[in-house]
Amino acid sequence: MKRLLTLAFLLTLACAVASAQTRGGQARAGGAAQDTLIRNATVLTASHGALPATDVLIRNGKIVAVGQNLKAPEGARVVDATGKFVSPGIIDPHSHSMMDGSVNECTKSVTSMANTRDILNPTAIDIYRELAGGTTAALLLHGSCNSIGGQSTTVKLKWGHPAADYPVPGAPPGIKFALGENPKRSNFNVPGLQGRYPATRMGVEETIRDAFMRARDYRADWDDYRARTARGEKNLIPPRRDLELEPLVEVLEGKRYVHSHCYRADEILMLMNLADEFGFKIRTLQHVLEGYKVASEIAKHGAMGSTFTDFWGYKLEAYDAIPYNAAIMTRHGIVTTVNSDSDERARRLNIEAAKTMRYGGLTEEEALRLVTLNPAIQLGIDNRTGSIDVGKDADIVVWSAHPLSVYSHPELTFVDGELLFDRQADIARRPALEAERKQLEQAEANRAPAQGGTPPRAPGAIRRAYADDDDKQDVEDNQR
Amino acid sequence: MKSTQLFAAPEAARRDDAKRAARRAPVLIAFAVLFALPLSRDARAQDTDRPDPQFSNTPAPTYVIRGARIVTVSGADIENGSIVVSGGRISAVGASVSAPAGAQEIDARGLTVFPGMIDLGTNMGLVEVSGGAPGSVDSQELGEINPNISAIWSINPGSSHIDVTRVAGVTSVLSMPSGGTISGQAAFINLAGSSPREMAVVPQAALVVEFPRIGGGGGFAAFLAAQQGITQDALAQRDRRVEELRRLLRDAEAYGRAEDAYAKDPKAVPRPETDLKLAALVPYVRGERPVIFRAEREREIRAVVRFAEETRLKPVIIGGSDAWKVAPFLKDHNVPVILDSVLNLPLREDDAYDALYENAAKLQAAGVRFCISTGDSGAHVRDLPFQAGMAAAYGLPKAEALKAVTLYPAQVLGVADRVGSIEQGKLANLVIADGDMLEPRTNIRYLFINGRQIPLVSRHTILNDQFKDRK
Numbered sequence: 001m002k003r004l005l006t007l008a009f010l011l012t013l014a015c016a017v018a019s020a021q022t023r024g025g026q027a028r029a030g031g032a033a034q035d036t037l038i039r040n041a042t043v044l045t046a047s048h049g050a051l052p053a054t055d056v057l058i059r060n061g062k063i064v065a066v067g068q069n070l071k072a073p074e075g076a077r078v079v080d081a082t083g084k085f086v087s088p089g090i091i092d093p094h095s096h097s098m099m100d101g102s103v104n105e106c107t108k109s110v111t112s113m114a115n116t117r118d119i120l121n122p123t124a125i126d127i128y129r130e131l132a133g134g135t136t137a138a139l140l141l142h143g144s145c146n147s148i149g150g151q152s153t154t155v156k157l158k159w160g161h162p163a164a165d166y167p168v169p170g171a172p173p174g175i176k177f178a179l180g181e182n183p184k185r186s187n188f189n190v191p192g193l194q195g196r197y198p199a200t201r202m203g204v205e206e207t208i209r210d211a212f213m214r215a216r217d218y219r220a221d222w223d224d225y226r227a228r229t230a231r232g233e234k235n236l237i238p239p240r241r242d243l244e245l246e247p248l249v250e251v252l253e254g255k256r257y258v259h260s261h262c263y264r265a266d267e268i269l270m271l272m273n274l275a276d277e278f279g280f281k282i283r284t285l286q287h288v289l290e291g292y293k294v295a296s297e298i299a300k301h302g303a304m305g306s307t308f309t310d311f312w313g314y315k316l317e318a319y320d321a322i323p324y325n326a327a328i329m330t331r332h333g334i335v336t337t338v339n340s341d342s343d344e345r346a347r348r349l350n351i352e353a354a355k356t357m358r359y360g361g362l363t364e365e366e367a368l369r370l371v372t373l374n375p376a377i378q379l380g381i382d383n384r385t386g387s388i389d390v391g392k393d394a395d396i397v398v399w400s401a402h403p404l405s406v407y408s409h410p411e412l413t414f415v416d417g418e419l420l421f422d423r424q425a426d427i428a429r430r431p432a433l434e435a436e437r438k439q440l441e442q443a444e445a446n447r448a449p450a451q452g453g454t455p456p457r458a459p460g461a462i463r464r465a466y467a468d469d470d471d472k473q474d475v476e477d478n479q480r
Numbered sequence: 481m482k483s484t485q486l487f488a489a490p491e492a493a494r495r496d497d498a499k500r501a502a503r504r505a506p507v508l509i510a511f512a513v514l515f516a517l518p519l520s521r522d523a524r525a526q527d528t529d530r531p532d533p534q535f536s537n538t539p540a541p542t543y544v545i546r547g548a549r550i551v552t553v554s555g556a557d558i559e560n561g562s563i564v565v566s567g568g569r570i571s572a573v574g575a576s577v578s579a580p581a582g583a584q585e586i587d588a589r590g591l592t593v594f595p596g597m598i599d600l601g602t603n604m605g606l607v608e609v610s611g612g613a614p615g616s617v618d619s620q621e622l623g624e625i626n627p628n629i630s631a632i633w634s635i636n637p638g639s640s641h642i643d644v645t646r647v648a649g650v651t652s653v654l655s656m657p658s659g660g661t662i663s664g665q666a667a668f669i670n671l672a673g674s675s676p677r678e679m680a681v682v683p684q685a686a687l688v689v690e691f692p693r694i695g696g697g698g699g700f701a702a703f704l705a706a707q708q709g710i711t712q713d714a715l716a717q718r719d720r721r722v723e724e725l726r727r728l729l730r731d732a733e734a735y736g737r738a739e740d741a742y743a744k745d746p747k748a749v750p751r752p753e754t755d756l757k758l759a760a761l762v763p764y765v766r767g768e769r770p771v772i773f774r775a776e777r778e779r780e781i782r783a784v785v786r787f788a789e790e791t792r793l794k795p796v797i798i799g800g801s802d803a804w805k806v807a808p809f810l811k812d813h814n815v816p817v818i819l820d821s822v823l824n825l826p827l828r829e830d831d832a833y834d835a836l837y838e839n840a841a842k843l844q845a846a847g848v849r850f851c852i853s854t855g856d857s858g859a860h861v862r863d864l865p866f867q868a869g870m871a872a873a874y875g876l877p878k879a880e881a882l883k884a885v886t887l888y889p890a891q892v893l894g895v896a897d898r899v900g901s902i903e904q905g906k907l908a909n910l911v912i913a914d915g916d917m918l919e920p921r922t923n924i925r926y927l928f929i930n931g932r933q934i935p936l937v938s939r940h941t942i943l944n945d946q947f948k949d950r951k
Contacts, residue, residue, distance in 0.1 A: 125829045132833045187612045292947050313641070313859035315611030324944040331948070344825050351866055354920040360944075406869030406919055407878065409834075430832060437830065 033061040033417030037072040038398060041081035046088050046372040047387035049365060056086055058394040061417035066390060077419070079398060079412065087368065087403050088387050089136025089395030089415065091375035092346045093306045094259075094286050094339030097138060098124040098155070098166070104143030105150055109183070109197060109207045112175060113243040114150030116140045120163040126343040127157045131421040133347030134397040134410040137168065139379055141286070144178035144261040145185075147198065147207040151175050151247055152259060154379045156395065159420045172380040174283065175247050177260035179204055179267040180317050187315060205270050212278045215248035222249075257283035257380065259306075263317035265293040272301040284378050286339070288329075289321035295332035304335040304378045309352040310359065311345075326370060327360020335377050338370045354404035367404055393417075540931040542566040544579035548588035548912065553595050553887045554901035563593060565908040568931030573902055586912070591925055594882070594917045595901050596651025596909035598889040599864050600772075601798055601820040601853030604655040604669070605635030605642060605676075610857060619857065620659035624721075625728065627760035631655045632667035632683040635676045640939035641858035646671040647938045648862035649917055651909040651929045652681060652899055654889075656688045656772070661725060663688040665760065666772065668895060670909065672929035681907070685893060686796070687764045687771045691784050692721035722787065729791045732761035767794045770894060772818070776801040776827065785813050796892055798853070801827050804839045807846035816892040817848060819884075820855025822867045834874050840884060841875030851889035852881075869918040881918060907931070 036058040043054040043066065055070040056063060072078050096103045100121035105114040120140070130138075136157055142150035154171035181187055184199050198204050221239040228236055250256035258275070262268050262285050275282050282303040285291060289312065291298055291305045298305060307329070312321035329336040338353050340346035349371045356362040356370060376386025385393045394417035401408035413421035440446055447453030543565040550558040550573065564572040564579055572578075579585070608616035618634045635655055645653070651671055657664030665684045673679035694714045735758035742749045763769050773784040776799040788795035797803065800817040801824065803810060810817060819840055826835045843850045852868045854861050864885050872881035890900025898907050908931035915922035927934040 126825075129825070129833045181612060292943075293950070295947075296951055310862070311860070313609055316609050316613050319609055320943060322940040322943045324940065324948065328944070328948050344823060348823070348870065351870070351920055355866075357921040358923055359940075360948075400873075404921060406866050407873045409837075409873045426833070433830070 033058070033394070033414075034419070035059045035073050035076040036079060036394075036414070036417065036419070037070060037076050038079045038081050038086055038396070039070075041084050041086040041398065042402075043388055044085060044087045044365075044368055044403070045388040046365065046368050047389055054086075056388060056396065058396070058414065058417045061394055063388060063390055063392050063394050063396075066388060081398050084411065085399040085402050085408070086388065087134070087350075087397050087399060088372040089385065089397055089413065090134045090349050090371045091337075091379070091386060092130070092135050092138040092340050092349060092371075093284065093337045093375040093378050094341045095138035095140055095346055096143070096341070097126040097130060097140070097343050097346060098122065099140055100124070102143070103141075104145035106143070106145040107196075109146050110148040110211045110244060111142070111146050111150050112148050112211075112245070112247040114142060115153075116142055116150055117153045117167060120153070120155070120166055122158075122161060122163045122166060126346070127159050128421070129343070130346045131157050131159055131413045131415070132410060132423070132426070134350060134399070134403065134413055135346055136395040136397070136413060136415045137375075137379075137381070137385060138346070139174065139259065139375070141174075141259060142176040144176070144182040147178060147183045147204045148211055148248070149176035149178060151256075154381060156385075156415050157420070158415055158418075168379075168381055168384075170381075170384075172257055173247075173250065173255070174257040174259050174379075175251065176286075177208065177258055177271070177282075179260060179262040179271060180264060181315055182261065183207075201267055201270070204267070205274065208271070208274060211245075211248055212252070212274075215245045215252060216278070218242055218245040219249045219252060251280050252278060254280060259284045259286050261286045263287055263289050263321075265290040268294055269297060272297065272303060276301065284337075287318075287341075289318055289325060291334070292322060292325045292328035293320075295329050295334060298329070299333045304337070304374075305329045306337040306339045306375070306378060308341070309338050309355045323355060323359035326356045327362050330356075330360075330362060330366060330370075335374050336370060337375045337378055339375075350399075350403040350408070351406055354406070357404065364404060540566070540568040541933075542580055542583040543586055543928070543931075543933065544577075544583040545586040545588050545593060545910070545912065545926075546579075547590075549592040550902055551592060551594050551882070551917075552902040553883055554903055563902065563908075563910070565910070565928060565931050568908060570902060570904055570906050570908045570910075573904055586926055588912050588926070591912050591914055592917070593902065594649070594911045594913065595886045595899070595906075596911050596927075596929065597649050597864050597885045597917070598652045598654075598851075598899060599650055599853050599856075599861050599885070600654040600818045600851060600889045600893060601855040602653045602655055602861050603631075603658060603857040604645070604653045604671070604861060605637070605639045605858065606631060606655060606657070607857040608636070608639055608641070619657060621657065621664065624660045625662045625757060626657070626660055626664045627662045627687060627764075628756040629657060629664035630667065630684055631657050631664065632669075632676050632680055635667060635669060635679065637674050637676060637679060639858065641861070642671050643938035644940055645858070645861045646927060646929060646934060647924065647936045647941070648865070649911040649913070649924050649927070650861055650864050651911070651927070653861060654685060654893060656686075658688065659690065661690055661692060661721060662728075663690060668893060670907070670929050672932065672934055681898060682893075682895060684769075685895070686769060687761070689725075689771055689773045691773045691775055691780065691787070692718045692725065693775075693780055694718050722783075726787070726791060728757075729761065729765050729793070732758045732765045735759065736762040736766060764793060765791070767792055770794045770796045770892075772796045772798050774799050776821070778802040778805045781806050782809065785809070785815050788815070789813065798855075800839070800843075800850075801836060803848070803850070804835070804842040807843055807848050810843070810848045811846050814849070817843060817850045818853050818889070818892060819843070819850055819871075820853040822852060822871050837870055837874035840868075840871035840881075844876055844880050849888070849892060850884065851892050852884040853889070865918040866920055869920075872918070878918075885918075 038056045040053050043051040057065040057070045098121050100119045105111040138155055140153045140155055152174035154168045155166040156168055158165045183204050198207050225238050247256055251258055260271055260282055284304045284306050286306050288305045288307050307325050310323035312318050326336050326338055353367045353370045356367050373386040376382035385395045394414050396414040397410050398412040399408045400411055411423050545563040550561040558575055561575050562577045564577055603619040606619040621629050654666050654668050656666040666686045666688050668682040668685035669679040670681055738752040742751050764771050771793045773795055775781045775784045775797050796816050798818040800819050801821045803817045821836050824836050854864050868881040868885045872878050887900040890896035899909055908928050910928040911924055912926035913922050913924045
């Protein structure tokens, strides 16, 4: 136990240092968004081409002007971006960053009542690392453990802010579905662990169908109740609220987006057929690694596609994945994006986008859109972000070189006009952080007992809620 | 059997290979049928009388590549030069070379020729689908001490990872076994050929060791000790395993001496009892071939270097996430590092966000020998150029980034006499591209491995062709 506590102390130390970095982030944020003029950059708008030697003016968190020879308002920060590139902030349409603890509520096949919004950790260091890679927004998705998973959250990476500031105001709500190997748990068979229905793709279809039949009946019950109330009937008992079915009713009514994890062409078709039957649309097919095989059908249904550029072969259902997928879907008229599904990849989605120029011959702007404007469209937030256009939120990255070049890196990242990542400031801060770490390590409370630290307090005996002779007797009986 | 024979790809090994080839014949035929259509279509597109590189037991043709910018890597770039390829090798390179009669001409005007890239941290051909298809996984043997297993015997030349990787410009890899304490022997292969033997550049190129560390390797007991936070037990476990390793290496030295003594005087000296594990270790304990140790953290790296010096091995570190912290130490001890973590998340929450992006630049600045690897089992080895590019985005000079995936890996493994740069006499592993090879938007136009032109066809281009125009 003592050793465990020593470990706990080391963890506390790690947390202390991490939170020092967090505070650095807050200090850097500098409170409300300062007005900023970015001067003389090559501006990659993602909506209307590349603009050479162009200025971008940010006021009150919004892009208020894009053009030449703009005047800096009084007190504005002026960034000389000569030789540099400006792009919209990257939007990652499949992320599990800042989700504290597990991303999977895995105990049931339908967990539409679970909500990712309840577990946002605004101090997760991945947020900062992603900002340093030019990512400014993300769709936080429940895991793919179940056919119908939990509700998703669309966030901006507002590093230094409390969790409540992360969700994008007005962003349409979403929910995660999953098909194939993950919901049927085929790669997760642990000896001794009880299986869970479904265990086949047939069962996955049936699980979703069953849920939507229940949701349809549930809606009918409420419709009936409301109609009778409206007719003036008295003393009616309302249907029991069902937190599992309410989000699915929203799906049926087109008020909640379905983001469905999928791989194989057959399961993609299955889900679209089922959605057609119930009269709703799949908003995005996630991963959709065989989307290229059924791109016409996807376009016809009206779903969008969010894929990996070239991640493949890690399981059987990913074996037919090809890096041309994004290009083929794009050429079939599908609004396509490239996502990370990884705290690591989320730091370099610009490079993932650039690969589609090699694999499938997308143009620069098409490639850039895969990680900017298109994800904004998929998440229903393109009215406010995803491109460099006047009136949109100032979610902007200043790059050292063209962001579709492997040699580029972000210099500055703005979210809602707030400078949340500044490479030079980050580098300048390092000696101070190093010194702070050393100081913390030397602090008496953080030294191991062998190095002169106070031994951690040993816990006392387990306290019982109450104790009487019967309890004592119970214990003795159990020991026999 | 003498240990030296055992490792010089002797007759026994060749016979074994022939037997395997015979057993694989039906598979090869199936493979040929599967790929016949796209290959022949491609052949029509490029040139018709080129022998099929999948079955390359034919004399390598002669080519002359003309009008290209040549990035030799080892010397100055040649702005408008030519390369003659014959007998599998680069037979001439320069601003003006005379091409032999009958050489096939490659017009490379406006294109750039690079040496093929090399990744020293893969399990290429040993793993096809890691999740859900255990029958396709051959990377990790049971047991702790496996110096006598060799990747070369299990590399599947028909793996789709191979064609997918080479069309991205990676022409040679080290394919390593993994797991245990001594994982086995790695093979250095070209990514072309219809048998492991054809692919092999050095069949048994390095020994792979998972240096005992707390919570890593050492089976369930070590794992459990670390999990339970029983520091003393975990330390003792690790120390015991290091001691076992040390003893084993000493035994191998003694075994080698006994073998030599017997060879010198078989009448007077009793024949040592054959021990396959010790025999396999002999060239490594004699420092004839490198031993690759996995080590990430500062303490592990120092421990590995000290251990290797004490046991007189020729160490190479793979991993090296914390190598930047011990750069002067690595320089002083002249130990090279295979960095396979450029794109990993930093080890610690409070590391600088770019700690691993910058690692290569810091090693280069400190004069440490290093190269860059994907560390990927196979499917994503094609991302090697982008990992080098990312290191360049964070301070590594571009020319060094290119070397980090061409000449430096060749030097680290001791095969720079054969691969890694465009020089007369080296294997003709060449990539001809329409731009900077490390840039994702660059397209590769021609590919040569072992002096043979390789069609730019892979499982992925085939599926692309099949579906891209589907209505």
